[in-house]
Structures are given as structure tokens and as C-alpha cells.
Amino acid sequence: MFARIAGRYDLLNHLLSGNTDRRWRRQVAKRLGAALAPDARVLDIACGTGDLALAVLEAAPGARVVGVDFCRPMLELAARKAGRVGRRVPFVEGDALRLPFADEAFDGVTIGFGLRNLASVEEGLREIRRVLVPGGAAAILEFSRPVVPGFRALFQFYFSRLLPAVGGLLSGSRSAYEYLPDSVRNFPDQERLAALMREAGFEQVSFENLTGGIAALHVGRRGA
Numbered sequence: 001m002f003a004r005i006a007g008r009y010d011l012l013n014h015l016l017s018g019n020t021d022r023r024w025r026r027q028v029a030k031r032l033g034a035a036l037a038p039d040a041r042v043l044d045i046a047c048g049t050g051d052l053a054l055a056v057l058e059a060a061p062g063a064r065v066v067g068v069d070f071c072r073p074m075l076e077l078a079a080r081k082a083g084r085v086g087r088r089v090p091f092v093e094g095d096a097l098r099l100p101f102a103d104e105a106f107d108g109v110t111i112g113f114g115l116r117n118l119a120s121v122e123e124g125l126r127e128i129r130r131v132l133v134p135g136g137a138a139a140i141l142e143f144s145r146p147v148v149p150g151f152r153a154l155f156q157f158y159f160s161r162l163l164p165a166v167g168g169l170l171s172g173s174r175s176a177y178e179y180l181p182d183s184v185r186n187f188p189d190q191e192r193l194a195a196l197m198r199e200a201g202f203e204q205v206s207f208e209n210l211t212g213g214i215a216a217l218h219v220g221r222r223g224a
């Protein structure tokens, strides 16, 4: 599915979100950058076309960032994009549920709009924890549950009706843009995701709602 939409992925993200997706990634990068040393090793899981990895580098130019994704066409686009802005980022092919990295290899992990797509959120969180050093920081950006009821209903209409139609038309894959609202519906809300992080061994877990809870940024540190 991701290979099918890779070529139009960025365009549709920016178009369908009115560029809000860029702001959200910058917020994630800023939060993670503030939590880590300037030369921290950061893994961006489910990196797609590389936007979050590059946002981390913008916020923390000294960080050593690696991206991982299991979709080769996405990785090829990410590598080309990094080259265009003069960044050297290793973009590695690998499964988020079996990351090709040693235990405790990173000081920070980001995952943007990726956790929801994994076969198991719990296993994804355990794998994030595994590759983090004790005390290392995880920042999870994901669609969530709008907090104000009237706004939630309006957003649901946009997300479940308009978005699949426009996304399907422009990407050529309507099923991918029908899958998107379905996958968000089945994904844990803010509180539940925070609880799952704690259960997976993260401490100091907190979240902030982005754009009224359309998305949320969860952060936590790996316990000992």
C-alpha cells in the first residue's frame, strides 16, 4: 500500500492537512531535540519519505539521525530528499517490529504516523524501548482523538468522507485513504496510548494534543 502511494505521499500530506503536518513534525523535533544531547543518536522509525528525520536534523543539527522503513520506494524518496538539502542520513530498510539495530543503540527515537500501522502497537513500543539506552527519549506523533465534541464531529466528516475521496483521486489508491480513517479509529486514544507506553517500560510519559487532538505527541523515557 505504501509503495503504491509513495510518489504522491508528500503532496497529499501537505494538501490534505493544509501544511499542518509540517508544523506537527517540527514540534516533535523541537521536543526531542530539547530532551537530548546535541550529538545524540536518533532513530526515526517508519521514516517514510524522511520528513521527520530531516526535521530532527533541523532542530538538532549535531544529531546523528538514522531512518528506517520497510518500504523501499519511500526510502528512495527519503534519500533523494536528504541529498537535495545536503544532509547525509542513512535510510535503512527494516521492519519496525524487528529493528535491525542492537539493544540500546540510540539516545532518542521518533516515530511519526507509523505506530498505528504496525501489526501490534505493544510490540512496536517494546521494540522502541529495546533500541533506546536507559533514560533515552521516545517521541511518538500519531493521529488521535479531537477533544472538543463539535470539532470532533466536523473533523470526522472531513476525515472519513472527504479525505478518502480526494486522497483516492489524487493518489490513485482510494483504499489507502479509506484505510487511514479506519486505522485511526482502531488506534488507542491519548490516555490509552500513554498507558500502553507505561506498560511497555517508559517513564515520565506525557502527551500534548496537537490541533485540538487531531494528533497527539507522546513523549517518554526508557526506564532502567
Ligand SMILES: C[S@@+](CC[C@H](N)C(=O)[O-])C[C@H]1O[C@@H](n2cnc3c(N)ncnc32)[C@H](O)[C@@H]1O
Pocket (backbone or CB within 6 Å): 002, 045, 046, 047, 048, 049, 050, 051, 052, 068, 069, 070, 071, 074, 094, 095, 096, 097, 111, 112, 113, 114, 117, 118, 119
Ligand atoms: C503514514 S507513513 C509515515 C511516514 C513518515 N514518518 C511521516 O511522518 O510522514 C507510514 C510509514 O510506515 C511504514 N511502515 C509501516 N509498517 C512498518 C513496519 N512494520 N516496519 C517499517 N516501516 C513500516 C510505511 O512504509 C510508511 O512509510
